[in-house]
Amino acid sequence: MGKLVLYGVEASPPVRACKLTLDALGLQYEYKLVNLLGGEHKSKEYTLKNPQHTVPMLEDDDGKCIWESHAICAYLVRRYAKDDALYPKDYFKRALVDQRLHFESGVLFQGCIRNIAAPLFYKNETEVPRFKIDAIYEAYDFLEVFIGSQPYLCGSGITIADFSIVSSVTSLVGLAPIDPKRYPKLNGWLDRMAKLPNYQSLNGNGAQMLIDMFSSKITKIV
Ligand SMILES: N[C@@H](CCC(=O)N[C@@H](CS)C(=O)NCC(=O)O)C(=O)O
Incomplete structure (x- = not known):
């Protein structure tokens, strides 16, 4: 498996939700701070990955990007969890x-x-x-x-x-x-x-x- 990257800032609630999910799943990831005050989220590089220029954003191990914390957390469980406890299939x-x-x-x-x-x-x-x-x-x-x-x-x-x-x-x-x-x-x-x-x-x-x-x-x- 390649590397997961989470883009975010600490104060952001949805970023923290993703961190709690990553931790509960025992997943290793790189955390990249995004300088929102400096406008880094509106840079060409970032908006090419996430046109909505929000944090959190997850870059998956194959380079695919996904944003919106609720979608990220659900995706992480579906793709990486050993069972469905955190996001039941029922x-x-x-x-x-x-x-x-x-x-x-x-x-x-x-x-x-x-x-x-x-x-x-x-x-x-x-x-x-x-x-x-x-x-x-x-x-x-x-x-x-x-x-x-x-x-x-x-x-x-x-x-x-x-x-x-x-x-x-x-x-x-x-x-x-x-x-x-x-x-x-x-x-x-x-x-x-x-x-x-x-x-x-x-x-x-x-x-x-x-x-x-x-x-x-x-x-x-x-
Ligand atoms: N509902 C979204 C909210 C994302 C969001 O609005 N994040 C804020 C930080 S808490 C942000 O990126 N603001 C910068 C912007 O919208 O340009 C989620 O759960 O991911």
């Missing part, structure tokens, strides 16, 4: 994982993180409207129900949906702290996820970086 179980992945993509990442981050980082705004914080709590309400009485988001075993969603929730807590009394299931799940091997280097440090980036920009919730 139609219904897979549908459940897919639902959670789409929830991360549309509601948590786009609807919460990017919706708050884009005006701060691209338009230099410093105030965040209260309704955007309310949207985070609405998402937490859903997650509390998704987890229910199970240890993980899709039941008794960890899946790529857990890797995906933990990557954004652990940064969102900087904007909308989680009260364990109001969100006991979500809080318990976060504690379980934090016990994963290499958790701090794969997700914890990067999640804190994004929290710090938010704090350095936000002056007021209005």
